[in-house]
Amino acid sequence: MAGKRFDFLNSDETITPVLKQILEYIKSALPAIVNTDDTLFKVKIIITELLTNALKHSHSKSTIIDVKITNKILTITKTNYSDPLVLIAKTNVTRDRVAITKDMLHTLYAKSTAKDQVQFLCEENNIDETSSINDIIEHFGLLIITKAADIFVYTYDHHLGSNTFVVTIEY
Amino acid sequence: MIKLIKDEANHQLIEITVSEANLENADAFKLQVIQLLDTHAKSVVIDLNNVEYIDSSFLGALVAILKHAIAMKKEVILINLKKDVHDLLLLIRLDKVFKIYSNYKEALTHL
Structure with missing residues (x-):
């Protein structure tokens, strides 16, 4: 299993750099036989929306993104500390x-x-x-x-x- | 944010000048295009050739513009979408509500 943690400071100018770091990591960690275009497209839109959501709705200063890659499963976890969703x-x-x-x-x-x-x-x-x-x-x-x-x-x-x-x- | 490329009798062709269409510029984009619609009362063809990626905030702005145009009985047409942008619109079915064409020439045949 491969995995890595990324810290996102909740500001709009940091979305693109953090997104690039995560995509580079996933690209390098996925097995060579995988159709990375489709997976990376999904990862890109999901992470962008997770980070945008953190920026819009979270009152915390930072957000943690954990990426884990196991056999055929890619897991992205976003964690922050604020009030629960209504x-x-x-x-x-x-x-x-x-x-x-x-x-x-x-x-x-x-x-x-x-x-x-x-x-x-x-x-x-x-x-x-x-x-x-x-x-x-x-x-x-x-x-x-x-x-x-x-x-x-x-x-x-x-x-x-x-x-x-x-x-x-x-x- | 937007550049006016052509001002024709029944429509205006505008180009989005940013490559990342996102939260940072969505509100400004919406205001500018709605202002164009209100001022000129013409349909709008939006060229997304420069846009590498679009997020939910910008898609929300596009939908708000479309609603505004429909209320004025005008059209909003999207052209020159990059694959990722087109795929995202397909994913959330916005291709069902926007007229999307490969290029300006093709869009002209439907205006």
Whole structure:
């Protein structure tokens, strides 16, 4: 197993340098036979959105990105320390999935997988005569990560006060 | 951020001048294009040839521009998308709502 930790200082000018470092590392660590173009495209959009999300919503000064590569599985974990996502309060009281956003193209859900833990899931919606472009969401971050990842899970740890986003990609 | 390339009777061709279309420049881009729409009331063809990568914030800006244009009964057309940019739009199905063409010549046949 290969792995490496990257520290991201939450500022917009550091997104590109950190992203380049992570991509270089993954490129060098993936087995030579892997179709790296497809995997690196997914990694690039996922990490960009994880870092952008940290910048927009986290009140902490830094974010940790851990990358692990095992046999056919690439895991990206983002950790920061701030308040939990609001949706945790909803998903802790229901076993059903909760719709976070819905428009003519997609419905994005959070499904409780344990206390203080959700998995993000997405369904593509049928477009018909009732569909309206005016209803399309303008916030695509979680949707992009959910669709690019094979599994995308968020956990809040009350004891540590940590938010952890774990993205799994099969390559 | 944007450069006006052509000002035709029914549309304007603009080029995005940055290579990383992201959180840093999304709001400025949205304001500039909406200002163009409000001032000239013409459809807009956006050339993304210089854009190597686009993030969710910039995609949000593009959708906001599209909604604004539709309310004015105008069009927003995207041209010259790099593979990664096009793949990202396909991933989140924005190809279902934007008119996307390979180049300006092709876009002209639909204007």
